């Protein structure tokens with residue numbers, strides 16, 4: 133067959149990019165079309181920018197395959213990858229723009245579990261003794277006008293004093309360091325726990341290898357996770373960070389916001405707070421008010 137009979141076909145890198153984009157032209161869902169065409173545009177630009185070689189792409193495929201194989205009902209390596217690449221935080225910032233004055237959100241992280249036990253006001257989330265300093269997290273859930281919200285739900289979870297979540301440590305009881313609390317009639321909550329500690333994100337998988345290969349550390353500053361919700365208000369997924377933590381400026385997953393940093397105050401004597409909470413010194417307290425924006 134002579135070449136004159138052949139139709140023109142894409143031959144350059146840019147021709148291929150244009151052709152791939154064209155194949156998505158008939159996507160019915162306009163948002164899906166926008167996302168797929170933008171994804172192709174940016175990924176192809178990346179390939180051309182770094183002049184990606186085949187052996188490097190095979191390494192990438194292998195990395196993503198291992199990331200998938202690492203995932204099960206207790207380990208979510210893709211969330212870790214998203215977190216360590218800052219994808220989670222950028223998506224959070226785009227998705228959860230709150231009016232000024234409302235509590236800011238931050239990363240959800242890979243350690244939340246559905247079905248945490250319901251807890252009474254002031255109950256303990258430490259299902260098994262650990263070496264941590266006792267801590268009392270308390271405060272109010274308020275609306276944008278400062279009015280208390282009664283019956284707001286606070287889903288709380290935290291690493292134990294050894295820096296591990298229950299899903300990482302099989303010696304811990306199920307649902308250790310987790311609980312769902314509700315505010316009282318004055319919008320108050322009180323959670324008994326241990327002082328949070330800085331911890332390393334799971335480091336024994338492909339994400340850990342990526343951090344090592346790029347000379348990055350895996351530490352997160354000490355924090356307590358909260359999802360705070362109430363009917364008629366926007367839910368907020370957030371953390372409260374310990375103000376003295378040395379990793380506040382280098383969080384491996386970029387989750388720190390100034391408005392979420394709070395003091396964990398030491399109590400060495402049987403003071404008024406100790407009597408009020410029935411606490412034995414030494415212990416720490418952290419007061420933090422959550423402000424919910426209307427739906």
Ligand SMILES: [Fe+2]
Nearest residue numbers: 241243291357
């Ligand atoms: Fe965490």
